[in-house]
Amino acid sequence: MVLSMKVHQFARGFWDEPSLSLGCKRLRPLAPKLQQHNQHPTSDTTTTTLTSFDLKTFIKPDCGPRKLGSSHDHNKDSSSSSSSLQTGVETHPGGTRWNPTQEQIGILEMLYSRGMRTPNAQQIEHITAQLGNYGKIEGKNVFYWFQNHKARERQKQKRNSLGLPHSPRTPPPPPIIPTFHTAEDDSPYKRKCLYWGFECLVEDHNGIMCKKEEGHDRTLELFPLHPERR
Amino acid sequence: MVLSMKVHQFARGFWDEPSLSLGCKRLRPLAPKLQQHNQHPTSDTTTTTLTSFDLKTFIKPDCGPRKLGSSHDHNKDSSSSSSSLQTGVETHPGGTRWNPTQEQIGILEMLYSRGMRTPNAQQIEHITAQLGNYGKIEGKNVFYWFQNHKARERQKQKRNSLGLPHSPRTPPPPPIIPTFHTAEDDSPYKRKCLYWGFECLVEDHNGIMCKKEEGHDRTLELFPLHPERR
DNA sequence: GCAAATTAATGATTTATTCAAG
């Protein structure tokens, strides 16, 4: 199959699609990268595009490495300590990776404790919007948080079960996630539901305090988040 | 700090309540670190009041098992009706999986052969747009194609090297790929929700696609659009 | 007390596996 693609030129230019330009918004003050908008104005070219395939369009001109972070702040406040550091180190105001605030973590854990494991896009958006009230955050952060948290809880559990395998069988297998019905029925709102109630420690058979894992009860049933399967 | 949470409200009406304030902080898992990062300049108090947390918003109608392929809101203009994407491939309400056309496969393989492995969000969009001329396709299809193709080439290679280890050396391992590192990229929020984003290739002096050196940014949005499956 | 050096967490990606449509 030959597609009439014009491979020959990998010339650059063109990736900047007009429409998306917005993206380029975040440039940081530091490196002024200039993005190039180049030529090719248009061309609606696309005309061709209709049927032909322009390889060249696949090459991005390269935009500089902009890292940045974003506006924002996050305020790592940090410090108190006097300033100190900031001195140039760059902590750059923008940091690179997301640094969750207590509130954000709290909400996320609450949701997790209620059974949420892999929120869908819609949910992620929602959560992101809510958490945005407490600090900078993006959808992907939420997505990753759930992935990581789920995976790490899993390892932790595994480690524990191996480390002290008493309890022959019934190795706390299924996290069990509550079943979440719809609110309405059982008394959903019965619990007080401390915001961050999770983390609650409980005493196990041996009198050792441990974190109650994924418990079934705890405060729950508040809302039908959709139970994840599994 | 007190959390002034109005717990009682959790009672009924919860969903109706517009919002519930929350603000408390939580302890960190093991080591209580108290960091306080509270964000928001504004109050340092965490009064909570500032923002409210609407639990109910997490529920969302969602409802049904929507499977649909990705329609997902977002501007994706969706399908219905029109076609933004051309050809009217049917929008298949039912959501089926992508069924690539010869042309699409051809282009993808060509790109793969040139070294592309993990296109970033921008590239995916571009590719998607191009391939859209040959049949219905979405960004995630492109993303997955590269992932699967890469992984399967890898297995195939492994199998071959083991199965018939003639050719002592050079077991065609390196697909050639230039270096691919991360890339920079762009835009964080730019996308509403691109399915996922990744590295970006750039052209080097020789016109070969390679990964842009040193950028560390990979910032992109990612997350699966509909996770609910299964 | 401070800050470089070290360590513990955990955010972000990549790779391997699994599941299921066709």
Next chain:
DNA sequence: CTTGAATAAATCATTAATTTGC
């Protein structure tokens, strides 16, 4: 049985928390 789609496991990388020497 091929392969699109999705998840889980493994890995990489940064930042926060600690420790340590001056």
